[in-house]
Amino acid sequence: MKIAQIFSRKKDNLNALNKARREKNNRVEEGISCPSCDNKLERNIIKENLGICPKCNYYFPLSPMQRMALLSDEKQVKKHFHPLKSINPIDFPNYEEKLKENREKTRQSDAIVTEIIKIGGISTAVGVLDGRFLLGSMGTVVGEEIARLAEYAKKKKLPLVIFSASGGARMQEGIFSLMQMAKTAAAVERYKQSGGLFISVLTNPTTGGVSASFASLGDITIAEPNALICFAGPRVIEQTIGEKLPEGFQRAEFLLEHGRLDAVIGRVEMKEWLTKVLKLHSKK
Numbered sequence: 001m002k003i004a005q006i007f008s009r010k011k012d013n014l015n016a017l018n019k020a021r022r023e024k025n026n027r028v029e030e031g032i033s034c035p036s037c038d039n040k041l042e043r044n045i046i047k048e049n050l051g052i053c054p055k056c057n058y059y060f061p062l063s064p065m066q067r068m069a070l071l072s073d074e075k076q077v078k079k080h081f082h083p084l085k086s087i088n089p090i091d092f093p094n095y096e097e098k099l100k101e102n103r104e105k106t107r108q109s110d111a112i113v114t115e116i117i118k119i120g121g122i123s124t125a126v127g128v129l130d131g132r133f134l135l136g137s138m139g140t141v142v143g144e145e146i147a148r149l150a151e152y153a154k155k156k157k158l159p160l161v162i163f164s165a166s167g168g169a170r171m172q173e174g175i176f177s178l179m180q181m182a183k184t185a186a187a188v189e190r191y192k193q194s195g196g197l198f199i200s201v202l203t204n205p206t207t208g209g210v211s212a213s214f215a216s217l218g219d220i221t222i223a224e225p226n227a228l229i230c231f232a233g234p235r236v237i238e239q240t241i242g243e244k245l246p247e248g249f250q251r252a253e254f255l256l257e258h259g260r261l262d263a264v265i266g267r268v269e270m271k272e273w274l275t276k277v278l279k280l281h282s283k284k
Contacts, residue, residue, distance in 0.1 A: 034058050050267050059204060059224055059267065063106070064113035064128035067163055071126065071271050072117040080116045081148070083109035086141045092172040102133045110141040111166070114149040116158070120275025122282055125153035127162040129210070135167030138210050142170075143180025146214060147187035150198075154190065159197045159278055164215040168208015181213035188214045197281045199274070202229050202252070202261075220277065222263045223252035224270075229260070 031042050036058035046053070050070065051060040062070070068077045088095045103109060111133035117126055127149050129136040146162065153160040169177040192198055200218030202211075204227040212231050215221075223229060230250040238245055248254040252264045265273050 052267060057225070059226065061131050061165065061204070062267075063132065064108070064130050067128045068113070068115055068117055068126065070267070071119050071274065073121060074118060077115055077117055081114050081145075081152075083113075084141045084144060085109045086139055086173070088172070089140065089176045090172075090174045092174070095172040098134065098172070106130060106133050108133060110145070111136045111138070112142045112145045114145050116152075119161075119271065119278060122275075122278045123156075123158055124278065125149050125156075125158045125160045127160075129163065129165045131165040131167075131205075134170060134172075136165045136210075137167050137170035137177070138180050138184075138213075139170035139173040139177045140180065143177075143183045146184045150184075150187040150191040154194045154196055157196070159199070159281065160188075160191060161199045161201065161274065162214065163201045163203055164206040164210050165203045166206055166208065166210035166215075168210055178209065181209050184214040185217060188217050192217075192219060197278075199277065201265075201270075202227055204228050205230075207231065207233065220262050221260075222265050222273075223255070223261050225252060225264055225266055227252040229255055 031040050032046065033040055034053040034056060036053065037056040039053060039055045041053065046060060051062050051066070052058070053060070065077065086099055088099075102111075108130060111131075112127055112129050114125070114127045116123055118124070119126075127146055129138075129142070149162075150160060152158075169181070171177070188198055198217065198219050200215050200221045202215060202221065202223040204224065206215055206223075206227065206229045208231060211229060228250055229252060232240075234245050234250055246254070252261060255261050256264050263273075
């Protein structure tokens with residue numbers, strides 16, 4: 001079978017999957033089912049509860065602007081950076097089409113939003129990855145946005161907070177996406193060596209090349225409850241080593257218990273916790 005035929009078949013399968021998802025969304029327009037407990041929830045209830053299921057405490061993903069709104073002292077988040085747009089550096093089949101679909105779906109240029117907001121009165125450089133945009137994968141734009149944010153925070157002497165939610169490196173950009181691991185790690189390290197405070201917040205899921213680069217380099221590394229944090233997923237590891245993994249392996253609570261994290265912080269307490277830490281490290 002030719003390569004073009006393989007990609008054509010995959011495209012047909014993806015189109016069918018997207019159609020099924022759209023039909024499902026239309027059926028539950030007024031409500032949504034919790035993936036954890038199957039409880040039917042009205043969207044306004046989820047919104048009022050900060051994206052947390054009131055029955056089982058499942059954490060629904062937040063968009064970057066929702067996340068910013070929860071953290072910012074100001075009612076409206078001001079735009080500080082001009083968003084960048086990805087191109088197709090290796091001419092990957094149908095990549096431009098996927099980018100267009102995801103831009104329309106999320107109303108964002110790529111899988112990250114970076115802004116300067118005030119948290120507890122302290123101006124903070126904040127980056128938020130968006131799992132809705134190609135699974136929050138890190139390509140050249142995400143890497144550049146993170147590096148640019150770290151450099152700005154270094155120049156302005158601001159604390160740096162990045163919320164990760166990612167499937168890893170973006171395969172559609174090949175080696176260029178893998179290069180972002182070194183780029184972001186170097187940018188964060190230069191920032192830290194200048195005396196800056198980097199808080200890395202890992203949300204569900206944080207995996208692959210993101211977990212193996214900047215997301216694991218925080219001066220303080222925390223996570224939301226039950227977040228999946230790993231390089232390779234548990235199924236891949238089980239198939240590789242031929243053994244059953246411990247219960248909760250690679251979840252936030254397991255990693256906290258084994259020293260991988262500094263804390264597991266709930267979404268409701270996140271702003272208060274960040275405010276305390278930022279004020280503790282503030283030079284003012």
